[in-house]
Amino acid sequence: MRHGSRTALVTGGARGIGLEIGRQLADRGLRVLVGARRPEAAEEACRAIGPAAVPLSLDVTSAGSVTEAVREARELTGGIDVLVNNAGVSLDGDLRPPHVDEDILHTTLDTNFTGAWRVAQAVVPGMVEAGYGRVVNVTSSYGSLALMDSGRHPAYRISKTALNALTRMLAAELAGTGVLVNAADPGWTRSGMGGPSAPRGPREGADTPVWLATLPDGDGTTGGLFADRRPLPW
Ligand SMILES: NC(=O)c1ccc[n+]([C@@H]2O[C@H](COP(=O)([O-])OP(=O)(O)OC[C@H]3O[C@@H](n4cnc5c(N)ncnc54)[C@H](OP(=O)(O)O)[C@@H]3O)[C@@H](O)[C@H]2O)c1
Numbered sequence: 627m628r629h630g631s632r633t634a635l636v637t638g639g640a641r642g643i644g645l646e647i648g649r650q651l652a653d654r655g656l657r658v659l660v661g662a663r664r665p666e667a668a669e670e671a672c673r674a675i676g677p678a679a680v681p682l683s684l685d686v687t688s689a690g691s692v693t694e695a696v697r698e699a700r701e702l703t704g705g706i707d708v709l710v711n712n713a714g715v716s717l718d719g720d721l722r723p724p725h726v727d728e729d730i731l732h733t734t735l736d737t738n739f740t741g742a743w744r745v746a747q748a749v750v751p752g753m754v755e756a757g758y759g760r761v762v763n764v765t766s767s768y769g770s771l772a773l774m775d776s777g778r779h780p781a782y783r784i785s786k787t788a789l790n791a792l793t794r795m796l797a798a799e800l801a802g803t804g805v806l807v808n809a810a811d812p813g814w815t816r817s818g819m820g821g822p823s824a825p826r827g828p829r830e831g832a833d834t835p836v837w838l839a840t841l842p843d844g845d846g847t848t849g850g851l852f853a854d855r856r857p858l859p860w
Pocket residue numbers: 637638639640641642643644661662663664667684685686687711712713714715737741764765766767811812813814815816817818819820821824
């Protein structure tokens with residue numbers, strides 16, 4: 627992979643695991659578009675990452691924002707080679723099914739699932755045209771049906787289950803195009819979402835997403851769900 631010539635878009639890239647993914651991609655020689663809802667947060671993150679980072683206003687829940695961000699990204703860099711769908715929210719605290727707060731359900735799905743779909747829809751055609759792409763959906767073991775043994779965080783879990791399904795379908799549709807699509811579980815990581823007690827730091831959390839974002843040419847890994855670079859059951 628010619629890292630020097632590649633551009634990555636990281637959604638929710640201004641803090642937490644997303645900021646660390648951007649930092650590690652920049653360390654590997656990629657240009658990094660730091661997607662963030664608040665322009666000043668994107669700019670601050672870019673200063674922290676260094677000259678390879680470029681701020682991009684991006685709210686994944688707004689179709690207009692996604693279209694505009696991808697247009698701007700093309701103008702700035704020529705195209706997006708790597709998409710890391712990292713932006714996410716976890717809002718449902720102690721809610722358990724069948725009790726549901728519909729606003730929480732809709733916002734969670736709109737951000738974690740539809741948001742990733744929206745950005746993929748805008749970015750993937752350019753990858754197919756270029757014959758190269760890496761899409762990494764940052765998911766969670768909470769979304770694994772195989773591991774779904776409680777009703778904790780129901781909206782969050784279902785949003786990640788849906789994201790996992792999108793990963794499989796996109797990978798199947800894009801087989802043979804040069805675009806590899808995988809899902810990465812960062813593990814319980816210290817961040818705004820993970821809180822201060824999580825056992826791993828952002829560096830570890832970012833490792834599997836970055837590995838999948840930089841799969842070398844000739845590597846056929848696609849349609850998989852990974853944690854710590856190892857397959858996780860769907
Ligand atoms: N931390 C964990 O233990 C853990 C475990 C498994 C999976 N994950 C996943 O890892 C990813 C990153 O989480 P994190 O732990 O780094 O959480 P975090 O610190 O809360 O960061 C979440 C990021 O998503 C952004 N975001 C939220 N809504 C957005 C929207 N509508 N448009 C654009 N960006 C938006 C936030 O931006 P603002 O600053 O604008 O809010 C922030 O940059 C998420 O997908 C999460 O589900 C985390």
